[in-house]
Amino acid sequence: EQQSQTFIRSPIVVVLGHVDAGKTTLLDKIRGTAVAKREPGTMTQHIGASFLPWKALESICGDLLNRIKAEIIIPGFLVIDTPGHEAFSNLRKRGGSIADIAILVVDVQRGLEQQTFEAIDILRERKVPFVVAVNKIDRIPGWKSFPDKPFIESFQKQEPSVQFRLEEFLSYIIQQFNSLGFRADRYDRVRDFTKVLALVPLSALTGEGVPDLMLVLAGLAQRYLKKRLETKISSGRGVLLELKEEVGLGTTATLILYDGVIKRGDLVVTGGLNGPIVTRVRSLLMPKPLDEMRSPEDKFQEVKEVVAAAGVKLVAEGLEEAIAGAPLYVVTNESEIEKFSKLVEEEIKGVKFEKDVVGVVVKADTLGTLEALIGFLKKNNIPIRVADIGPVARRDLVHALMVKEKDPLYAAILAFNVKILPEAKEEAAMNGIPIFWGNIMYRLVEDFQAWHQAQRE
Numbered sequence: 001e002q003q004s005q006t007f008i009r010s011p012i013v014v015v016l017g018h019v020d021a022g023k024t025t026l027l028d029k030i031r032g033t034a035v036a037k038r039e040p041g042t043m044t045q046h047i048g049a050s051f052l053p054w055k056a057l058e059s060i061c062g063d064l065l066n067r068i069k070a071e072i073i074i075p076g077f078l079v080i081d082t083p084g085h086e087a088f089s090n091l092r093k094r095g096g097s098i099a100d101i102a103i104l105v106v107d108v109q110r111g112l113e114q115q116t117f118e119a120i121d122i123l124r125e126r127k128v129p130f131v132v133a134v135n136k137i138d139r140i141p142g143w144k145s146f147p148d149k150p151f152i153e154s155f156q157k158q159e160p161s162v163q164f165r166l167e168e169f170l171s172y173i174i175q176q177f178n179s180l181g182f183r184a185d186r187y188d189r190v191r192d193f194t195k196v197l198a199l200v201p202l203s204a205l206t207g208e209g210v211p212d213l214m215l216v217l218a219g220l221a222q223r224y225l226k227k228r229l230e231t232k233i234s235s236g237r238g239v240l241l242e243l244k245e246e247v248g249l250g251t252t253a254t255l256i257l258y259d260g261v262i263k264r265g266d267l268v269v270t271g272g273l274n275g276p277i278v279t280r281v282r283s284l285l286m287p288k289p290l291d292e293m294r295s296p297e298d299k300f301q302e303v304k305e306v307v308a309a310a311g312v313k314l315v316a317e318g319l320e321e322a323i324a325g326a327p328l329y330v331v332t333n334e335s336e337i338e339k340f341s342k343l344v345e346e347e348i349k350g351v352k353f354e355k356d357v358v359g360v361v362v363k364a365d366t367l368g369t370l371e372a373l374i375g376f377l378k379k380n381n382i383p384i385r386v387a388d389i390g391p392v393a394r395r396d397l398v399h400a401l402m403v404k405e406k407d408p409l410y411a412a413i414l415a416f417n418v419k420i421l422p423e424a425k426e427e428a429a430m431n432g433i434p435i436f437w438g439n440i441m442y443r444l445v446e447d448f449q450a451w452h453q454a455q456r457e
């Protein structure tokens with residue numbers, strides 16, 4: 001066996017928050033600021049993610065960085081691009097998440113909202129530490145903006161009445177967190193970041209406060225995630241974030257590699273609709289630098305290998321069957337195929353199930369969304385008979401019909417972001433089985449509950 005070297009990988013960061021809280025704007029700002037610095041080795045684009053190297057962080061944070069002792073240097077952050085619950089739920093691994101840290105974006109004047117609560121639930125359940133970006137401070141009446149400056153500098157330059165207004169908004173948010181059982185405070189008043197949630201007031205639009213956010217993230221990663229970030233150059237482990245049809249390549253996967261290394265030609269095992277998929281890496285693609293692109297189709301460049309943490313496009317046979325949210329293991333020795341196949345199978349079986357109970361039928365598009373939806377339904381005490389991935393088909397109605405005989409109040413299908421096959425639709429209409437469809441989890445569940453309640457009365 002080769003002697004493998006230990007190194008600190010970059011933490012994987014996700015951005016979550018309510019609709020319109022400013023997730024995309026914040027990501028763009030971080031990326032834009034890093035790109036605008038035009039230093040060598042600033043932001044690099046991955047597939048499904050952007051890599052923010054430590055160098056870029058230093059230039060964003062400036063003097064602020066002196067505030068933390070950099071004991072171990074992380075290479076940077078791998079920031080997952082696709083914000084939102086769906087992407088987050090697919091960053092799953094058994095009992096947790098492959099995300100190391102999350103940024104929860106909250107609108108300063110609106111506080112915690114429906115999807116913020118949902119995000120907090122998921123973060124809590126998956127044990128992901130997070131910092132709170134209290135966004136849109138530039139909208140506070142009377143706020144004077146100091147673009148890209150640290151919050152603590154900008155804050156000092158505000159009128160006392162404006163400072164007071166911000167503090168009022170913050171204390172409301174702190175109260176909201178308290179009522180959820182969290183201690184929270186403005187980040188510069190927090191001593192122990194493992195015990196108290198840090199709130200970083202900022203504006204994703206003007207960039208003020210963004211340095212502070214980066215600093216808190218860096219500090220958290222450096223101090224509290226050391227163990228988790230230690231890795232070896234060993235066989236890779238990742239998760240399929242998303243599946244995508246590419247012209248000329250067939251179905252490809254966005255693979256987020258969180259440990260080890262993956263190479264062209266490697267044998268890999270991942271999860272498919274009909275059981276584990278064993279396949280060989282045909283190619284690994286990364287985005288081509290903009291100035292080397294000859295046409296809009298000329299987007300990718302081949303790489304021979306990728307080291308964690310990274311986002312890469314995986315081209316391989318058999319991915320049409322793959323499930324987003326499924327784990328992927330690199331197999332270095334063919335004798336391990338069976339072991340890894342079993343692992344994958346167990347993991348998927350741990351999410352999808354069929355029970356002989358009176359309950360609803362749940363269909364979702366990915367393993368991650370299915371898992372999140374199951375959690376959400378359980379929390380709302382809604383029993384589940386079938387939890388599965390894929391379109392709503394006739395056999396789902398067979399289940400719903402069996403339930404109808406016992407308790408019509410649960411004879412329903414909840415479809416999250418999946419197709420409803422025509423014959424299933426017909427059969428449902430004929431038998432008076434409602435199919436609830438949605439792509440926002442709490443709304444889907446609310447729709448079902450409203451119907452359930454109405455039927456009862």
Ligand code: GTP
Nearest residue numbers: 018019020021022023024025135136139203204205
């Ligand atoms: P979804 O992806 O739809 O959930 O929204 P999002 O969270 O990505 O929010 P997005 O970044 O699209 O911002 C929503 C709106 O808020 C846009 O009109 C932004 O320009 C605005 N916005 C975001 N951040 C700020 C901010 O710091 N200040 C101000 N004034 N407006 C902001």
Ligand code: MG
Nearest residue numbers: 023024025083
């Ligand atoms: Mg957005």
